[in-house]
Amino acid sequence: MTADMRRSPGPSPADPRVVGGLDYSIDHHVPGAWHLRLVRSDVAAGRVVDIDTTGVESDVTIITPADVAAYGTFGCQIADQRVLAAEPKFAGDPVVAVVAPTPEAAREAAASIQLDYDEAHGVFNEFEAATASAPLVHTSHASASGDAAYFAMRPLDGTNVCHRFRIRTPELRGYDEPELIRELPPLDDATMSDAFAGSDIVVEETFRTPAAAHVPMEPHATTAQWVDGRLEVITGTQTPFNLRQDLAALFGLDPADVRVVAPAMGGSFGAKTFMRTEAITAVAAAFTGKPVRCVLDRDEVFSEVTRHASTVWMRMGATREGRFVAKQMVAYVNTGAYADCGPGVAQKLGYAGVGPYRFDHVAVDSYCTYTNLPPAGAFRGYGAMQSAWASERLVDMLAGELHIDPVELRRMNLLRDGDAFCTGEIMHDTHFEELLDDAAKAVAWNDGRDGKGVAIILKGMQTPSRAEVAIHALPDGRFEVRSATADMGQGAPEALTRMAADVLGVPPEHIVVPPPDTDLAPYDTRTTSSRSTHMMSRALAAAADDLRANGTVGHGRIVNDGGLDPDTGTGVASSHWHQGAAAAHVDVDDETGIIDVRSLYATSYAGRVVHRAAAELQNEGSMIMSLGTALFEELTYVDGQLVNPNLSEYNIASALDGATIHHRLLETPGAEVHGLGETAVPPVPPALGNAVASLGYHPCRLPMTPERVLASRVHPRQEAP
Amino acid sequence: MSWHMPTTVDEVLRLKASKPDATVVAGGTFLGLVIRQGLLDSDEWISLQNVDELRAFGTAGDLSAGAMVTHRRIETEPAVRRDWPGVAEAFGVVASPRVRNVATIGGVLADADYASDPPAMLVASRAVAEVASVRGMRRVPIEELIVGHYETELDDDEIITRVLVPRPTGSAAYRKLRTRSREDRPAVSVAAVRETGGVRVVVGAVSDRPRHYPDICAEWRPGDEQSTREVAAAYADRIPCLDDGRGSAEYRRQVVSVEVRRALMQVSR
Known part of the structure; x- marks a missing residue:
């Protein structure tokens, strides 16, 4: 990274996106x-x-x-x-x-x-869809054969489950278990009783997230x-x-x-x-x-296409001293009428719900279920938000039971370099403690905790994945970067330009980046899961080396191997972890249930920043989007009919809603480029939920509308005389 | 489809008399939404955009706003902020500046949308609409103008030409409770305006039209907490609240009693 690149401002006034000159x-x-x-x-x-x-x-x-x-x-x-x-x-x-x-x-x-x-008759709720009496949306399940079907599908024939993802840490394997859990298992369930045996305190709860647009x-x-x-x-x-x-x-x-x-x-x-x-x-x-x-x-x-509505049931056990012992999670993920990438979402939701913590035992069952709602697919945060909402709310519930400070309880159990995640992979390049401390400090955690909440998450990048890029030396001395990385407003061409200029040692004005064209650009997995800047930074370095060796065209190819066994969750979930935390400070009007967000903060691990203005906008955009998720965004269906398909009835966060957000990109000089297109999405709702909970409420369902907040009051309000 | 662009009120009234089914367009913020949603279609449109006399504005005696005066003008005009602060407040919390720059005072009354902010405050302020047709002009209190969901007292050949708001003699409060984004319409709104000998409390956005109950208001004793609570509870009891995406009827009932109480406390000072 050169000093010039770090100092660069945001889009110049002549940027076609700014002056209305960009052809969408x-x-x-x-x-x-x-x-x-x-x-x-x-x-x-x-x-x-x-x-x-x-x-x-x-x-x-x-x-x-x-x-x-x-x-x-x-x-x-x-x-x-x-x-x-x-x-x-x-x-x-x-x-x-x-x-x-x-x-x-x-x-x-x-x-x-x-x-x-x-x-x-249709079926609309993800949990009801998994019951024996539910009408079948599809009578058979045929796995796709394309590149996007990157793991073995586990459809459960005769049911609406088109994929089941499981995690069983080694000591929980080999039990005779039902294919489909249709009732939440009791604590003395044979499989899990051993897992939770070493726990002094066990907490459990069901958390819900609706479909969103x-x-x-x-x-x-x-x-x-x-x-x-x-x-x-x-x-x-x-x-x-x-x-x-x-x-x-x-x-x-x-x-x-x-x-x-x-x-x-x-x-x-x-x-x-x-x-x-x-x-x-x-x-x-x-x-x-x-x-x-x-x-x-x-x-x-x-x-x-919508975001997956989900019902996540979660149980956690810990010792009296606060050491996490076991986690069990059963998730029903509503993929609507067509699976789309729902199986992948169920998998990522499944492991992200374990959170950035050490456990002796982990059992996850994540069911991707068909319903008669519009199909759900990729959505910024990709399942991690739905399960982090459950996981991070539950950590605060546990902290309450243990009478241990929620930040301290997290700190005691965070994954650190060399620890094994529930998938068996060994963690590296972890920054969770630094992120947690930064988030807590942002809301002056040590100056009183009423109205305050924190949350910390990990989120995987698409793994396995392959990125290729070609650099063509043009006759006029410039270089054309041919890549299938798509521009959806995140500033991909600008990031590619800066990274290419850096590896070629030329000014950014000498770089040309045309839009993706499969006739011209080499293969790339896709522009999702915050993978592109990370993967393309490495592919571009390889392409620049190749260009120097071979003359007019340089080709770079980076492959990340990995993937998870769908029955045990063993393998490599992510070759590169997105790590983030958030903190919130709120007031709740105890007569109306209105949440007043005094301060909302997110801190995301960024590694080495390529384009500061764009990176900051990504972090802010993630927070604003997730603020809507936390407080009011919900697609409302009545008997399968969407009743709010317009922007006056489906509100998104406005500029005024985002007035109290602030954030940080946690950087390490010389580190790898880290994806951060959605890192701040998952921690925002639980940070806000935990802040609300600190005032005597028990929110379990998103969005936290004023009405739901009032209904979740733990101690009934004393009626005024 | 025809689109008419008259330049004088007389021309508008003649057009409307000859085409009573024509839809009159002021700022277009409401019509734009309902047309996009397929709820309204029309063969004839009469735009008020070029009728300059409908933009006339005065604050010398009553607040006098032509039908085409924008929300933004009422929100920002220094004389309104000084002398009609409740009115400025109610217009200033509508949606976003982009909307307020085009939405008009005539439009928001004529569309009679239950979830708009200004009507409750205009009713509380004893505002009157001047309504004109080729048959002549009449004055209709806003309280009588809006009669139900998207329904007004206007005859087919009439349009609102001007709104008059008397000069307040006491303090005013406008409370807007939003349950979704900060640009949302109210789930509950309360306008309270003090006047000699009493108060006018009007609750908006919870039923088909702004709700004002003089008999309940008459029971209020300024500064008295007990009577304030009783008035608030009576409003909550009396209003038939509706359910929508901003809140259930039950929630609204609960919040009406809270917000009426708070509005009355605000105007007690």
């Missing part, structure tokens, strides 16, 4: 493109028995489920989705596509089509066209190579015959990952022989 996916207009609208199911479960298209003008192309029956199923981890649904599985499932010369004509045609259904400012926008037998797709996506692979499989093409171009996205937060509107748009282009454009309306974005 939605701005890419291919001449002659027709327009796609989807007719969506009104029912959450059932079968379409009639499609009445008599009101549709003759120049409109109508595509029905029967028209696309020849196409197979797709899905990044489980192949459970069809291009159009004859048997819709959530309210909003696309049933019919119409393609017309103008957006208005497409909208009019879609509105005139009438669907008739044979409606069926990503709310990218730019909706999903895709244009597809067929050019000389090749499929070309321009779309906002974090996963260009996964998408190329899945589209190729759907159309029976060689992946090289699919081109995915990913212009900058106006926000994503996980919403634009894997196959979204690209499949039907490409099919529509094939049907019409024209370029086809599909842009979702805001209400459609709310149901395109």
